[in-house]
Amino acid sequence: MEALFSDVFVKSLKRHSSIKKAIQKKADMIIENPIALGEPLKGNFRGYYSTPVKKNFLIIYLYCKVCRAKGDDKIVLCHDCPKCKDETVKFVDMGPHDEAYKKKSYWS
Ligand SMILES: [Zn+2]
Numbered sequence: 001m002e003a004l005f006s007d008v009f010v011k012s013l014k015r016h017s018s019i020k021k022a023i024q025k026k027a028d029m030i031i032e033n034p035i036a037l038g039e040p041l042k043g044n045f046r047g048y049y050s051t052p053v054k055k056n057f058l059i060i061y062l063y064c065k066v067c068r069a070k071g072d073d074k075i076v077l078c079h080d081c082p083k084c085k086d087e088t089v090k091f092v093d094m095g096p097h098d099e100a101y102k103k104k105s106y107w108s
Contacts, residue, residue, distance in 0.1 A: 003088075006079075049066075
């Protein structure tokens, strides 16, 4: 599995350094099994997955195999999707639930 991390994700990781270990552990688990761990998002975030790190704190990510199978790459505008292998997980963002969902889109 290939894992990519957005600038936003990396910045957030620094900002939330107190739970960095928990985030990294969860990221490793997502890389192992992105579908089993993720909850598919709807609406503006169709094609994205979220997984809680702890109560009310989410990691948002994409799994290219799935975004392509569904044709969601056109909807979610998965950054560089055609250039990535199927087995690619893209860590997009993280944060408290409300904050993570407030945004209208990612990668733009
Ligand atoms: Zn993709």
